[in-house]
Amino acid sequence: MISKITPQIVQNNSRIGKNNSNIAFKAAEAGKISKIAQKLSNSDSAKWILTQATDHNLLFSAGFALLLTCILRPASIMMLPSKKNKDDQKYASAQSIASGVIGFALSTLIFTPFQNAAKSLKKKLENPEDVITKSSSCLLAKENGKGVAKIKITNSILERLPDVVFAAPKGILTVALIPPILKYVFHIEKKKHSEQKNELQQPPIYYGTMNFKSSSSKNRAIFENLGGVR
């Protein structure tokens, strides 16, 4: 119990004299609508992109990767300061563009039927009893919404399954298809690595095989040791 009410207690426990605009600002912030939501609701193209993100995940990711590899990465590579390695920068940017284009093309070719099949199966699994013949399958369970939750899990797995299965073959094909595109489209070839190889793989000179005309084997052995053969 407070026996005596002093001005200090009043100041500490009331908002008199304090900045009351904070409350109004916070209330306005809570009711504020985000700009992203406004932009999404106003444009039809953004809504089309969102439907593609739900129905065709892999194609959406391939398209986004195309943007990254064809625009952002070459720009970041070329913007780095370098005096000696301009050719390296060109090669790296061309490689990223080629890998992006090949990845997009392969993913559209391979993944569209899988995505369309998964989409149509998702619609049919809203009534699972009509589609599933196996009576003991776990997707037909009706206790506590088990079947519905498991159907959701199956749909999400079917949407991403081709990416998991075809990741390695797609990687092999992209790695194999990049050099011809670099050669015939960008007219760039690998040069630096061959020069390095000539430097590193210079064979040692075997002085022992040289024609040394001397009968004494001692001198011959000394000469052979000069070359570091033994």
Added chain:
Amino acid sequence: MRITKITPVSNNLAKVTDRQINYIDGVNVSFSGLSASPKSKYFEPIRRFIAPIKKAYHEKIEIPIENGFLRMIQSKPFEKVVDGIYNSQQNKMQKIEAFNAANKDKNKLKKFDSMLFSHLIVIGSTILSGFYVIKTINNKKLDEKKRRTLSINQAAVWLASTVMAYTVDGKLSKMTDKVKKDFIKLEKQSAKNNPLLDKHVEGIGKAKTIMVIDTIYRFLAPVAMTPIANYIGNKIQESEKAQIASSKL
């Protein structure tokens, strides 16, 4: 408008035969694949040329894949996988409920977010990076040291990118929840009726995870690690050059 087939829905429907009309409800007809917008005359010959190709593509490629998926769903190993995921999700939900019950007074309540989608994306990229690591280890054109350094670099890039992906994805979840709520509010307030509202809302979350994880795996991690990899590679080359120079003398 062309109606291809109307089949009654039966309980013993084992196979998909053709694109079926889902329901007919008086005036509104719902069907899959065709659009109700008016089509221009000028593209008709192209459409006539493409139509049989589309039909063959649908019959010979999409329908067998769909039947394959149906068979796979009803197989035992797939059911085991789904049961495992379901049980893990239930355990997580129970833990969150216990936490929320214990901390009712505090404002910070946890929410259940199924991370299955992001896990699947990460699995795909781990398989790809593992494949590249194995390829560099078996590459006979490179020296052993170079092979080792390259494989270690690729593994380090993978590790750094997975950690970054999960952290950034988790931190942006609040923002996406707010965007979803505002989007639903705006769509309900507007005069136009949006029949695909659920898809759009789901798409916001999925697009965010895809964009975040793709930028980190394909752009940020390689861009951050290439200077380090170049530094290590240059050091190795210098040491090898010194070795060759010493062997010549």
